[in-house]
Amino acid sequence: MSTTPKTAAKQGFDPIALLLEGRAFFALIAIIVVFSLLSPHYFSLANFLVMASHVAIYGILAIGMLLVILNGGIDLSVGSTLGLAGCIAGFLMQGVQIEAAGVILYPPVWAVVVLTCVAGALVGFVNGALVAWFKVPAFVASLGVMYVARGVALLMTNGLTFNNLGGKAELGNLGFNWLGFNRLGGVPIGVLVLATLAILAGLMLSRTAFGRWLYASGGNARAAELSGVPVKRVQITVYVLSGICAAIAGLVLSSQLTSAGPTAGTTYELTAIAAVVIGGAALTGGRGTIRGTMLGAFVIGFLSDGLVIIGVSSYWQTVFTGAVIVLAVLLNSIQYKPRAKATA
């Protein structure tokens, strides 16, 4: 039997396919156009940068979430990990008292950042180990870790918030603000962090062996394993990377706010999932791109900020966000509907 000509349609110009392919992009354009017409304040560089710095938090979480979803998993713990990471950073910035030596250690900001990321990686590792080695369904494993991480954050702070993360010059730990609060060439650092992470993750997905392994094991783990892909290692790694992304998002958020509360990031995991889904990734794994996920994050961010700017109540914002997610999933199922089986 010869090859079926199903691919022929793709090569020709097909406006519907193009709309479907680029739906997140067109949605973003539509959002920008509509809100620019509705409000004179929307279409300005300053506003875009402010909105982008809001998007940064969700976007960074969504990058990690995309990796996990490409693997066919889900990570519900990222919101809690974000909160926990903020608290760890806050805890370290306040100084670590070592009773035996009778001194208080003030680690420099770079050490705070590294330690926080290590903590995030550890949380991710727990997720990955539960899923890959102990065969706990990803939904349940990360749901459990979500509660544990949130609980640990509350225990660490006794439910209170770390304020004044600015550090003191005499203690040598100035500079925490720099991460989220400051700007570089007018662009908020958080946005630059997002862009850097997105480029790195994009390169990893498209140009490295690991990226190929990830797509393969998400598409068909059994086939990948028989082709020599270290399926379990890939699985654990994506959760670790997701944990690190959550920790970075936690650092950026607490720097933006110059405070770290234990309840920060509650339900952010759902926003991250939404961004990934709007970006066209399949929850069954194996399909999705960084570009799509970034568009998805910006669609959600620009939509909700736009609604705030034109003064729509936050209740309506929730309704709109939900509708956009459902619409996105609907379009996903149209795009990925099973093709007619090729009869052998």
Next chain:
Amino acid sequence: MTAAPVLSARNIAKSYGNIHALKGVNFDIHQGQVTTLFGENGAGKSTLMKILSGVVQPTSGEIVLDGAPVTFANSTDARNRGISIIHQELSLALNMNVRDNIFMGREIMTRSGVDFAEEERQTRALMAELEEDIDPLTPVEELRLGQQQIVEIARALSVNSRILIMDEPTSALSATEVEVLFKVIRDLTARGVSIVYISHHLEEALQITNHAVVLRDGAMTAYAERGAIDLEWIVRNMVGENFDLGSPPGGYTMGPTALSIENLSVPDAAGVGFSVVDRLSLSVRAGEIVCIYGLMGAGRTELLECVAGRLAPSGGRVLLQGQDVSGLTIAQRIAKGLVLVPEDRQRDGLVQTMTVGQNLSLASIGAFTKGLFTSRRAEAAVVADAIRTVTVKTDASGAAPIGSLSGGNQQKVVIGKMLATKPSVIVLDEPSRGIDIGAKAEVFRLLAEGAKQGLAVVYSTSEVGECLSIAHRIIVMHRGRISAEFDHTVAKEKIMAASGEAVSH
């Protein structure tokens, strides 16, 4: 023996796009008789069954039921007219009991809810009718496969089916269970139920059938009554007159032992104690082609998966060029030159979300990764080379989605993927499953060429004809052990006898 047919297919054709799965098939089903459909994988048997049972609609042609043309809107419609199908994969809810399975979806209701007592009574009556001692309250998962099949039959009978279509009903049954099933079939036909039977076990089907319909490439090639035919007639009509799957490659000297299996045992997946592969030893030389023949459940798949590293052995060793690889992972074995082409290419062979090229290069990513990044140019070279080697019908860039290929070309992609790793030993589990005869010949030609260049090839099959093609040596497996070993001049009957396939009459 001939009366008016209960059901007739008149010029049934079915096309999917420009693939013609069926091209005008005609045959009759007679009351109280067994009609068997013979044909290789991909000949169109399942499509025909789906049409007769209302699952799909024919593109043209008509179905005549009791002398009047009918169209079935869906399978429920067909069932209401007395036509039921029992699929190869049983459609029972394993967690529920026999009674609930039989009445699933059409529970007997009273005002106060489901009338379990009545359902149970009817189930008992059905089981008595089938002379099977199965308690209606037993969970189906506790039944043996043969008994589960009986439950499926009981469910079909409970809706007063007059025509029962059975798709490979014996493929997973033990010999005694097959006997029981055949007895049930004889009882059913005696009561006037017509059976349409599909099986790959030709001898088995010949025992039970009254009529034979042979399909090849979507067309009916022969139709005859049991009295007029024999095994050879079926095989001839199934594969065509002048069909040649090749012969063992020669004209070169084989190298030293490449793969050596020593006393290998593989435990049963369910962990019930006995071994599915039992202290098996086998060695294969470089350039040699070995065929492993055996029935389903003989332990072929387990043996090959254990050699490749997917299953852990409970004893014994696997040596590659004299080096023990037993403790290595799949990836390490691939790196050392030992690769597996799995049996189920959809489940284990292909990543459906990726392109043809990405599938082809999946196992040899290391070869085109320089430093941190993969090299696009090196990958394109690997892909183009693989497409050329295994002659996949697709464009050379491999950008087409894998799902757009036919079964035979998909299989070539799986083989090409493993050949791209430059192996010294390739084991293939049923490489000819579900591909058409032309692709089959191409796959075998590919293997023969590999062997000429020093590749050690081991492939398994459940079709005797495929043993007697390119293999230098034929190993017959039965219950986890080697029951016989032949060279390629052996007669088919001897191979079948050694596999335990020859059923006494």
